[in-house]
Amino acid sequence: MGNQNPANIYLVFVDFIWFSLNSFMRTHGQRLQEAYRQHIAPYSEHLQFAVTLTLKQSAQIVTTYANGEGVYKRFEKLDDEKLASSIRYFNSLLRHELYGNKCWHKNKQHWARQLSIFSIEGRNTHKRTHLHAAIGNMPNDKLIHFPTIVKSVWKQCDFAHREIRLRPVYDAEGWLGYITKEIGFTDNDCLDVCSIEIPPFIEQSICR
Secondary structure: OOOHHHHHHHHHHHHHHHHHHHHHHHHHHHHHHHHHHHHHHHHHHHEEEEEEEEEEOOEEEEEOOOOOOOOOEEEEEOOOOHHHHHHHHHHHHHHHHHHHHHHHOOOOOOOOOOEEEEEOOOOOOOOOOEEEEEEEEOOHHHHHOOHHHHHHHHOOOEEEEEEEEEEEEEEHHHHHHHHHOOOOOOOOOOEEEEHOOHHHHHHHHOOO
């Protein structure tokens, strides 16, 4: 023991610290990920569609002047604020396309809205920024038209990119696991909790 090279002892010590830190971060990340997944898991039985929407990194924004005469055009880059605004706007347009004025009716608001859960990927990696969405509570007469509705609504968002993927959900828990895969590893904030939209009747049924 007394003849050990100090350099070797140092390397062993560094390896031990790296292993301990790595293990701690991995365990912490897994716990955080599991907590988020448990939070959204109860909604899995209500999900019907898995949607992926890509975004432009910059876009031309057109604003009408206050007097209504002419428009003001400028290019802006995608940032967290505009990303959040895009999700809210998409949600609002989708709600109106699916339910019309029912979503504003006092006696119908508890059910006349879609269930929407969003995650954001690509902010901290080389991938194009994109959204994964789990959507449910569709009116039966809109189911067959849902892909067309999503494409039409997304096209109205300033930072919408042309690439859209949409398919029915056959494994809801698997899709929710997929859209939260970056939590605890690449992006702890990828699940956009602030943009989750839950019809009150679903929330009430889960909280009982």
